Amino acid sequence: MIRNRVLLVLVLAALVAALTLAFLGFAPNRLVSGRAITLFEAANGAGLALIVPCGVMLAAGAFLPQSRALLLAVLAAALVLALFLPLIAGRAATGLVATATPIARASLAGGFWIMELSAVLAAGDALRRLEAGLAMKAAVAIGVAAVLVVAGLSGAFDQLSLAKEAANRREAFADAVERHGFLVTVSVLLALMIGVPLGILAQRRPRWHGLVFGSLDIVQTIPSIALFGLLIGPLAALSDAFPQLRQLGISGIGVAPAIIALVLYSLLPMARGAFAGLSSVPASVVETARGMGMTGGQILLRVEAPIAFPVLLSGLRIVTVQAIGLAVVAALIGAGGLGSFVFLGLGQRALDLMLLGAVPTIFMALGVDFIFQLLLGMARRTP
């Protein structure tokens, strides 16, 4: 009798991945394609003694009555797998590289990612069935992330190709992360400063609504690389005409056009967030405040802003996650950031270098999204 089909599907997916797909890829150097290492080659006796019982527990969880105790056991087994699969991969990589030349590379392969994802989703499913609150979900996510970060800092993953690539380019990597963060932060702050007033304008003066959202809609439609490219000409002309601008760093390529384009893209979700937030304030509340003798500014700040805040925050979430992705493309016009690794790696067919750019942007986006979800959860609970 199947009692949890979701868990069953996840267990089957992980099992198929474990049996048929590579857990690690191992190559003597970065030019040749790797040999596939299965989970059973990668994990030693102790590793298997940990994984197999957890897998059996999850499989049993699909067939047993879904009591609270069972769900907690499933959650625990899923979390152990989510934590130990990366640790086993790191350990196996260390062992493999030790037997080969220093330029040998061991990288995480498809089988690993499918099993890891299945474990994470199984944990999520158990948490949902346990009707866990925001605090518990956050605690579990932060706990898992913290253990993996500590393990990473203590060198557990040092021999995986991605970590090696990062270590080889330690300074360039740190600079790229910093530049990426800078591009995103500055453009999101500017978008907040410009987009919120635009949203307020559109809400207060319906005449402006069509113009504001119509033009921002068009901007949002234009492919990012095209918008970056279209800004090169005018900015180059501007800095030719006014050489003092060049001293401020404004020229056709580089950071200036990148930030302008990122801000232009961010305005629509930001203005929409402000507009929707203000529109969600009941008219009766505004009337009451006016009746109490509050001025327009007071009503906006003290009455409307607190009610509109969660909607605005969800706009800010969209903007920030989107900007992290768009900033990757900005590397094509010389703005730096993690995208420079992505495009350099793609161009040189150096896939580890490409992943060194792509994977951190994914984690950056996931992390920022998670933080905003926490803030949103808290903002919604305290109106």
Place this chain on the structure above:
Amino acid sequence: MTRALGISRLTFALAFALVALVLALPHLQAPMHWLFPEVERPVYERASFVELVASHLALVLASSAAATLVGVSAGIFATRQSGAEFAPLINAIAAIGQTFPPVAVLAISVPLLGYGGPPTLVALAVYAALPITENTIAGLTSVSRDAKDAAEGLGFSRLRLLADVELPLALPIILTGIRIAVIINIGTATIGSTIGALTLGSPIIEGLSASNPAYVLEGAAVVALLAILIDRLFEDGVHWARRRSGTLTSDAHAVA
């Protein structure tokens, strides 16, 4: 404002402008040379713009069609009684997946699938399926109980209920999801030229790496116009779908 098939004049004007630009570009040597005097060959000639538009559109259409098929099926499955258990899982995957930067998805498809057009197509299709799935679930869930009860009262089979009541009522929201996916795909396909796909991004990328601003301008102008045109087509389509779903039910539907 609207004509036959609900296509607005603005959309026709944009389509005309796009065709005119693409056909005129090869003959614009003189003005482009005047604009960019330092560039020796100011018009991109490695591939004709007709060819680039066709290749770009083929990539976007094929990936979006596959994504629509997968996304709408997943959405239908998640909203049936038999699939309801999977709805939170499918929603979670759609939400987490959309957090991934589209460029990163394109890039990580290379180690798995290699360089060129077909891997770009797969990456675009996978990414595009996410908003379509999400919106199909949202659209089908938004269909009022009353509408379904009425159809059931009339003796509609489950399949007819889905095809004649639920899907038409959910169509505006589903179309919005497809629109989001297609617009993202047009942008990501442009970047697909960095992994060897022939798209309107090819002149842009080549122009950027060879310091030829003329190529960048040409590629950017054509792809921007193309994206705006397709967005307008969807705008017209959503209007049409809303009018149509409005005739099916008396209560007004708030559409995101």
